[in-house]
Amino acid sequence: MALLIVIAVLVVGSVLFFSRDWLPVLASLTGEVTDSQLSLNLILLGVVFVCAQLALGLFVWKYRDRGRPQGPFQTQPSWRTELIWLVVAASIFLGLNLAGTRMWAAYKPSGPSSLPDPVRVEVTAVQFRWYFRYPGPDGVFGHVDASRADASLGDPLGLDRTDPASADDQVSSVLLLPAGREAELTLRAPDVIHSFFVPALRFKQDAVPGMNIQVHVTPAQTGQYEIQCAELCGVGHHQMNARLLVVPPAEFDRFLSEARKK
Numbered sequence: 108m109a110l111l112i113v114i115a116v117l118v119v120g121s122v123l124f125f126s127r128d129w130l131p132v133l134a135s136l137t138g139e140v141t142d143s144q145l146s147l148n149l150i151l152l153g154v155v156f157v158c159a160q161l162a163l164g165l166f167v168w169k170y171r172d173r174g175r176p177q178g179p180f181q182t183q184p185s186w187r188t189e190l191i192w193l194v195v196a197a198s199i200f201l202g203l204n205l206a207g208t209r210m211w212a213a214y215k216p217s218g219p220s221s222l223p224d225p226v227r228v229e230v231t232a233v234q235f236r237w238y239f240r241y242p243g244p245d246g247v248f249g250h251v252d253a254s255r256a257d258a259s260l261g262d263p264l265g266l267d268r269t270d271p272a273s274a275d276d277q278v279s280s281v282l283l284l285p286a287g288r289e290a291e292l293t294l295r296a297p298d299v300i301h302s303f304f305v306p307a308l309r310f311k312q313d314a315v316p317g318m319n320i321q322v323h324v325t326p327a328q329t330g331q332y333e334i335q336c337a338e339l340c341g342v343g344h345h346q347m348n349a350r351l352l353v354v355p356p357a358e359f360d361r362f363l364s365e366a367r368k369k
């Protein structure tokens with residue numbers, strides 16, 4: 108009876124836990140699709156979980172100790188039952204995988220933006236900070252030399268000031284993006300692998316040394332959101348956070364022109 112109560116509490120507790128609104132606030136256009144796919148997975152597997160636990164409870168009750176001596180418990184394998192169970196489990200697994208693959212194909216954020224004028228930002232992940240570089244009016248990211256980088260001198264990326272394309276580049280420790288415009292991010296890491304994770308955008312991508320990885324995403328809602336590193340990248344990994352500020356487009360343009368004057 109104690110085991111039955113434990114099973115009942117676990118089942119009811121799990122259902123209540125997952126049926127509440129536990130996801131972080133949603134601030135991207137494509138994140139809704141991710142959320143509905145996640146909900147579908149949770150509902151389907153939740154039903155399987157509840158049925159399996161009810162069956163377990165039923166058998167615990169049916170074959171409980173009645174105080175009578177019983178002979179050795181024997182079962183006959185049933186290939187039909189095994190096959191049905193296997194087909195049902197495989198169908199759920201494959202079906203969810205296919206649905207996820209289709210969703211990824213339709214909304215995948217990898218690759219450069221297909222729009223003519225996205226907001227371009229270079230994201231540099233370096234133990235244990237994030238830096239965001241805007242290309243300035245020329246729209247070109249200038250050359251950087253990581254060996255010259257010195258955050259204490261205000262140049263964490265090592266901008267090559269002899270390169271005319273670098274002269275107007277702006278570096279910020281906060282990622283500022285306009286709402287409703289697609290952003291094309293180029294992820295890089297000079298030291299080890301990091302992972303750019305913005306829960307509110309339902310967005311995660313590794314930054315890998317030696318690679319410039321381009322991704323695109325559209326923040327839909329103004330606000331302040333957290334950026335986290337989702338790859339264990341060293342002893343200071345836990346403090347590798349930054350802020351994403353999504354502002355109205357006019358405010359974003361004002362920020363760029365004011366940064367230029369400095």
Ligand SMILES: [Cu+2]
Pocket residue numbers: 232234235300301302336337338339340344347
């Ligand atoms: Cu990191």
